[in-house]
Amino acid sequence: MWLKTTHLVFAALLLLAPTGWTSGFSEFPVYQGPGFQLHPVVSGELVVWNDYRDGYWDIYGKYLSEPNDLAITTSRESSVGGIDGGFLVWSDSRDGKADVYGKHLPSGPEVAICLAPSPQGPADISGAYVVWKDGRNSPTNVPPEFWNNDIYGYELQTGSEIPICTNPADQINPRIDGNIVVWQDGRNRFFPPFTEWDIYGYDLSTEQEFAVTNAPWAQAEPAISGNVVVWMDVRNDNWDIYGKDLSTGIEFPICRDPFGQGQPSIDGNIVVWVDYRNTTPEGWGQGDIYGYDLLTHTEFPISLDPSDQGPPQISGNLVVWHVRRNGDRDIYGAYIPEPASTSLLALAALPLLRRKRRSGCTREGVAEISKQSHLRLHLVDSCDVQGTAVVLSLGREVRIDR
Ligand SMILES: [Ca+2]
Ligand SMILES: [Ca+2]
Ligand SMILES: [Ca+2]
Ligand SMILES: [Ca+2]
Numbered sequence: 001m002w003l004k005t006t007h008l009v010f011a012a013l014l015l016l017a018p019t020g021w022t023s024g025f026s027e028f029p030v031y032q033g034p035g036f037q038l039h040p041v042v043s044g045e046l047v048v049w050n051d052y053r054d055g056y057w058d059i060y061g062k063y064l065s066e067p068n069d070l071a072i073t074t075s076r077e078s079s080v081g082g083i084d085g086g087f088l089v090w091s092d093s094r095d096g097k098a099d100v101y102g103k104h105l106p107s108g109p110e111v112a113i114c115l116a117p118s119p120q121g122p123a124d125i126s127g128a129y130v131v132w133k134d135g136r137n138s139p140t141n142v143p144p145e146f147w148n149n150d151i152y153g154y155e156l157q158t159g160s161e162i163p164i165c166t167n168p169a170d171q172i173n174p175r176i177d178g179n180i181v182v183w184q185d186g187r188n189r190f191f192p193p194f195t196e197w198d199i200y201g202y203d204l205s206t207e208q209e210f211a212v213t214n215a216p217w218a219q220a221e222p223a224i225s226g227n228v229v230v231w232m233d234v235r236n237d238n239w240d241i242y243g244k245d246l247s248t249g250i251e252f253p254i255c256r257d258p259f260g261q262g263q264p265s266i267d268g269n270i271v272v273w274v275d276y277r278n279t280t281p282e283g284w285g286q287g288d289i290y291g292y293d294l295l296t297h298t299e300f301p302i303s304l305d306p307s308d309q310g311p312p313q314i315s316g317n318l319v320v321w322h323v324r325r326n327g328d329r330d331i332y333g334a335y336i337p338e339p340a341s342t343s344l345l346a347l348a349a350l351p352l353l354r355r356k357r358r359s360g361c362t363r364e365g366v367a368e369i370s371k372q373s374h375l376r377l378h379l380v381d382s383c384d385v386q387g388t389a390v391v392l393s394l395g396r397e398v399r400i401d402r
Contacts, residue, residue, distance in 0.1 A: 032330035089132075100121055136150070229244050
């Protein structure tokens with residue numbers, strides 16, 4: 001009976017399969033010139049990245065509708081932060097210590113946002129607010145577990161600086177959307193090897209700090225869009241992607257594949273991350289780009305290029321990342337199509353998931369149920385409240401949370 005059901009679902013999957021399954025969505029080069037181009041950020045059709053074409057770290061960008069790329073800073077010591085509505089913020093060590101600068105692209109005047117002594121950055125921006133990691137209160141020449149970086153902010157309209165979190169522990173990797181700032185927080189790192197990290201947040205409108213998650217082990221590199229915070233999470237002994245809806249207080253796993261996932265980005269209902277499930281057995285080093293639709297609870301590969309691909313950023317349905325190829329690094333992108341095909345796949349797999357729930361439980365790991373040429377069907381933790389069905393087919397994956 002099991003085989004009969006699975007064959008029916010496989011047939012449905014094949015009928016619904018769009019072309020191009022093996023490589024995710026259609027990707028395109030944003031910029032592939034000489035030297036390293038790394039860590040792109042994106043806002044609308046504007047992509048901005050760190051650029052080493054002349055042997056110094058500058059910032060370049062490109063409007064996708066324009067033929068040529070654009071030099072944004074040539075200070076030789078700059079590093080991209082965040083971008084929102086065409087306003088870019090970055091950290092810049094032109095004076096020997098990292099400071100925060102901003103500029104409205106393409107041609108606005110450069111704005112010095114924080115020139116305080118000690119390092120500032122990385123920075124992020126949303127609307128009128130800029131936030132950054134700030135080392136002004138951190139002791140120097142001490143081991144990293146005693147660092148005391150803080151989170152500071154700046155309101156562009158008033159020119160006023162805002163201390164957001166000056167807790168004596170280490171706070172790093174701030175991100176902002178609207179009035180909500182989130183960051184990676186080390187206040188619970190009491191004991192060696194000091195691997196405990198959590199995610200905290202601050203509401204600029206209510207001036208209230210709150211814990212996003214205090215889960216065991218490390219939660220790191222958060223991102224936020226609207227009410228949803230996402231982060232990379234090693235509570236299950238390997239790096240996964242988790243999220244939380246701040247409006248409901250409900251935390252949820254987004255990807256718990258047994259290989260490593262990290263450095264997520266989110267815009268609206270789409271979460272993207274770098275994924276090492278297809279790496280060699282020797283370890284990390286062949287990252288791919290995956291995504292997840294929070295509305296349809298559907299996971300999908302965005303790019304499975306055999307080169308190593310760096311952390312993605314998303315704006316609307318445009319995803320960008322850097323790719324390592326032939327010793328060089330270039331910037332690529334892809335548009336995520338409307339989720340019609342993946343929604344159909346999810347519907348196709350649901351009857352099978354319901355059947356498995358009646359027939360018994362599989363609590364541990366990945367239970368392989370059937371294998372037919374390139375098609376495999378797995379159920380993961382099907383008794384768990386966060387039970388998940390995973391359909392792997394020619395490299396394309398659809399995941400349905402119960
Ligand atoms: Ca601190
Ligand atoms: Ca933790
Ligand atoms: Ca994982
Ligand atoms: Ca290049």
